[in-house]
Amino acid sequence: xxxxxxxxxxxxxxxxxxxxxxxxxxxxxxxxxxxxxxxxxxxxxxxxxxxxxxxxxxxxxxxxxxxxxxxxxxxxxxxxx
Amino acid sequence: xxxxxxxxxxxxxxxxxxxxxxxxxxxxxxxxxxxxxxxxxxxxxxxxxxxxxxxxxxxxxxxxxxxxxxxxxxxxxxxxxxxxxxxxxxxxxxxxxxxxxxxxxxxxxxxxxxxxxxxxxxxxxxxxxxxxxxxxxx
Numbered sequence: 404x405x406x407x408x409x410x411x412x413x414x415x416x417x418x419x420x421x422x423x424x425x426x427x428x429x430x431x432x433x434x435x436x437x438x439x440x441x442x443x444x445x446x447x448x449x450x451x452x453x454x455x456x457x458x459x460x461x462x463x464x465x466x467x468x469x470x471x472x473x474x475x476x477x478x479x480x481x482x483x484x
Numbered sequence: 485x486x487x488x489x490x491x492x493x494x495x496x497x498x499x500x501x502x503x504x505x506x507x508x509x510x511x512x513x514x515x516x517x518x519x520x521x522x523x524x525x526x527x528x529x530x531x532x533x534x535x536x537x538x539x540x541x542x543x544x545x546x547x548x549x550x551x552x553x554x555x556x557x558x559x560x561x562x563x564x565x566x567x568x569x570x571x572x573x574x575x576x577x578x579x580x581x582x583x584x585x586x587x588x589x590x591x592x593x594x595x596x597x598x599x600x601x602x603x604x605x606x607x608x609x610x611x612x613x614x615x616x617x618x619x620x621x622x
Contacts, residue, residue, distance in 0.1 A: 412606035480620035483605025
């Protein structure tokens, strides 16, 4: 399946682009998508505990199952205002 | 009238006037302005704001709904600027309108506190010496 990953702020800089497309085998979970991106950009790995993930606009756990065409957003600790 | 907006252009009085049309007995306006002092002695030239816009707008709406329920019918509007916001410029405006001032003050405070805590918006401090750093937390 094909997954789109959007990264914001410091994570966007670590991934060198706001958006990545990755291919994952059937049955993959959010954690597998994170793992695939972290293999490509090893600096991401240290940020796993502080990152919230949204799947198709809803906050999701790392254990949640993915479906083809899903969009994941990687959200570092916020700081608006 | 759109009560929840993320804009790239400066937040200026006409934008607020439009929203102040929701004035009731009292409207409280909070303006967040970029400080020149980072708090650790470095001089800030500008903040760079970035948002996950769809989620941020939904969060603004949730916060406004919560404020309306908690403080009895208060109407809240939120505008946040993204991109480069220079020191001295407005980064965020929160307006709360209610029949009585106490509820408007409480709702305005609630909305800006929750926005800082929850909205998927990030800022990078860009210093006068050319360096920069992402900052999280209120």
